[in-house]
Amino acid sequence: MVAALTAVVLSATACTGADRPESALDWAGCGDGFECAELSVPLDHDSPGGERIKISVIRLPASGDRIGSILVNPGGPGGSGVEYARSARSVLSEAVRARFDVVGFDPRGVGGSSPVRCLSSSDLDAYLALDTSPDSPAEVTALEEGSRRFAAGCQARSGKLLPHVGTADAARDMDLLRAALGDEGLTYLGKSYGTQLGAVYADLFPGRVRALVLDGAVDPSLSPLELNATQAHGFEVALDAFLENCFTAGDCPFDGPVKSAREEIAGLLRKVDQETLANQNGDGRQIGEAWTTLGLITPLYDRQSWPALRRALNEALEGDGTTLLRMADLLIDRREGGTYSNQTEANMAVNCVDGRFPRDSSAFAAAARDAAGDAPLFGPSVMWSSLPCAYWPVGGESRGKVDAPGAAPIMVVGTERDPATPYAWSEALADQLSSGVLVGFDGDGHTAYLTGSSCVDRLVDDYLINLAVPKDGTYCPKIG
Numbered sequence: 001m002v003a004a005l006t007a008v009v010l011s012a013t014a015c016t017g018a019d020r021p022e023s024a025l026d027w028a029g030c031g032d033g034f035e036c037a038e039l040s041v042p043l044d045h046d047s048p049g050g051e052r053i054k055i056s057v058i059r060l061p062a063s064g065d066r067i068g069s070i071l072v073n074p075g076g077p078g079g080s081g082v083e084y085a086r087s088a089r090s091v092l093s094e095a096v097r098a099r100f101d102v103v104g105f106d107p108r109g110v111g112g113s114s115p116v117r118c119l120s121s122s123d124l125d126a127y128l129a130l131d132t133s134p135d136s137p138a139e140v141t142a143l144e145e146g147s148r149r150f151a152a153g154c155q156a157r158s159g160k161l162l163p164h165v166g167t168a169d170a171a172r173d174m175d176l177l178r179a180a181l182g183d184e185g186l187t188y189l190g191k192s193y194g195t196q197l198g199a200v201y202a203d204l205f206p207g208r209v210r211a212l213v214l215d216g217a218v219d220p221s222l223s224p225l226e227l228n229a230t231q232a233h234g235f236e237v238a239l240d241a242f243l244e245n246c247f248t249a250g251d252c253p254f255d256g257p258v259k260s261a262r263e264e265i266a267g268l269l270r271k272v273d274q275e276t277l278a279n280q281n282g283d284g285r286q287i288g289e290a291w292t293t294l295g296l297i298t299p300l301y302d303r304q305s306w307p308a309l310r311r312a313l314n315e316a317l318e319g320d321g322t323t324l325l326r327m328a329d330l331l332i333d334r335r336e337g338g339t340y341s342n343q344t345e346a347n348m349a350v351n352c353v354d355g356r357f358p359r360d361s362s363a364f365a366a367a368a369r370d371a372a373g374d375a376p377l378f379g380p381s382v383m384w385s386s387l388p389c390a391y392w393p394v395g396g397e398s399r400g401k402v403d404a405p406g407a408a409p410i411m412v413v414g415t416e417r418d419p420a421t422p423y424a425w426s427e428a429l430a431d432q433l434s435s436g437v438l439v440g441f442d443g444d445g446h447t448a449y450l451t452g453s454s455c456v457d458r459l460v461d462d463y464l465i466n467l468a469v470p471k472d473g474t475y476c477p478k479i480g
Contacts, residue, residue, distance in 0.1 A: 025057065025180050034086065035059050039105070039180055041173045043164055053161075055173055056112030057105045058082045064098030068210075069181045070464065071103045071174065075192025075216070077167070077354075078347035080104075080111040092189065093450065095461050100187065107197070108173060109158075109165035109349055115342040116161060116349045118154035124340050128332065131273065131289050133368070133380035143387060144361050151391040154349060162394045165346070166353045171201040175208065185210030185408070187464060191447045192216045192421055195412070196354075199429060202404035209404070211464050215413040216447035219425040221401040221432060224355035224386060225367045230422055232375035232382040238300040238419030239265075239377065241444050246310055253314045266377060268316060269293065277321025283338060287321035293381050295324025298331040300419040301446040348388055353396045357389035364390065401432045409435045409469040413456060415443045430472070439470055442478040452479050 030036035039055040042048045059069070072091060074084035084091060085104025092102055106113040119127060127146050134140045154162060174197070178186045187210045190198035195214035202209050222230065243261045246252040254261035269289055277287040285291065295312060299305035305327075312323035328334075333341040358364065364387050371379030389396065404410065410433050414426025423440065430438035441448040441456050448456045455476035462468040 073194030077350035206407035294328035
């Protein structure tokens with residue numbers, strides 16, 4: 001698999017001349033000190049002379065003595081790099097922003113870059129409401145039918161794009177963007193799925209790496225269902241950390257211990273599987289088990305959201321799911337008025353072509369049963385959530401390990417109790433990369449940089465600006 005991809009990239013690079021700008025970037029002001037442009041790239045990198053698509057790009061010029069550009073990606077897949085860069089003043093330290101133009105881009109299929117579309121907003125509401133921990137044949141059938149509709153909708157509305165939205169394609173776009181920006185080597189901050197994009201870039205273009213920070217890493221060596229199972233366990237670990245903290249708060253709905261509180265949450269999920277929670281949002285959605293589970297998962301991403309989760313659980317145990325639903329909407333980017341960004345659709349499209357999924361639902365059922373042993377609250381839902389990939393119109397391929405031989409040192413940052421990208425994934429990625437350097441953080445929440453650890457922030461900034469490589473295995477202590 002790696003050899004085949006390397007051969008494709010070498011062929012495409014020879015044809016496109018990725019060491020020079022593929023097309024000029026015509027920058028224009030787009031508010032608040034930012035400039036916007038579009039980059040023209042091939043739809044199919046194997047046919048660089050064929051149809052082209054536009055990649056949406058934004059930058060905030062450096063405020064001081066400029067070194068070059070730093071590209072940023074928030075993860076997903078499906079997260080908008082343009083919107084992420086709009087938050088540059090909270091995404092990167094002042095010291096980094098002084099020395100680099102902050103550049104964000106929407107990866108192909110996302111946001112403003114030829115977005116994948118599959119379903120109407122009302123159809124997405126219906127799909128996301130499907131019970132992803134089915135415990136009856138009828139619920140399994142409903143989930144299968146909904147997943148088929150999702151896949152068929154993507155083929156009908158975005159079929160031409162679907163074969164070309166994988167991470168390797170986005171990495172090649174990123175190299176064309178690097179060249180168009182005039183940077184000899186890539187400087188990059190990728191979080192969550194953005195670490196996979198950065199690692200694949202390094203594997204394809206090891207000689208063009210200047211400095212990559214991969215924060216909250218994904219382990220590319222795992223199969224899709226292995227990734228799902230490990231992530232589900234990560235959510236359980238994060239929930240336990242939340243509960244331990246919750247018992248110290250006056251508004252905690254549980255008295256402890258953790259085992260007892262988990263049983264109460266499991267009871268809540270069983271209850272809402274039969275009787276929906278009240279919804280005061282006025283949008284008519286029925287808050288069943290699927291919406292409740294999404295609402296529980298969302299605040300685990302950020303320790304600062306734990307008070308909101310306590311409030312939401314107090315309300316839910318009294319029969320009101322409004323706050324849980326609002327938090328679920330944040331995770332899936334459902335906006336006021338009931339419209340969605342294309343984050344959910346792009347996420348599915350990229351994941352389905354980036355991995356080799358089973359092509360029948362029975363394998364998902366077996367994986368869900370296995371996951372329930374290690375992750376009883378979240379395992380089945382996380383496993384079944386990928387079911388549309390069983391019916392995807394385009395086959396997927398797992399990349400496997402990445403090693404990026406010859407690349408400059410690459411900094412991998414892992415958070416001990418990260419719910420979405422477990423710490424073991426950061427350890428694995430740093431070990432796979434020939435020049436990987438691991439920095440650990442004894443923390444909670446998703447990703448580490450600029451989340452409160454001065455130790456992490458100092459190491460990242462010094463690496464990005466001065467190319468000061470931390471000692472492999474450096475571990476930053478817990479914050480207060």
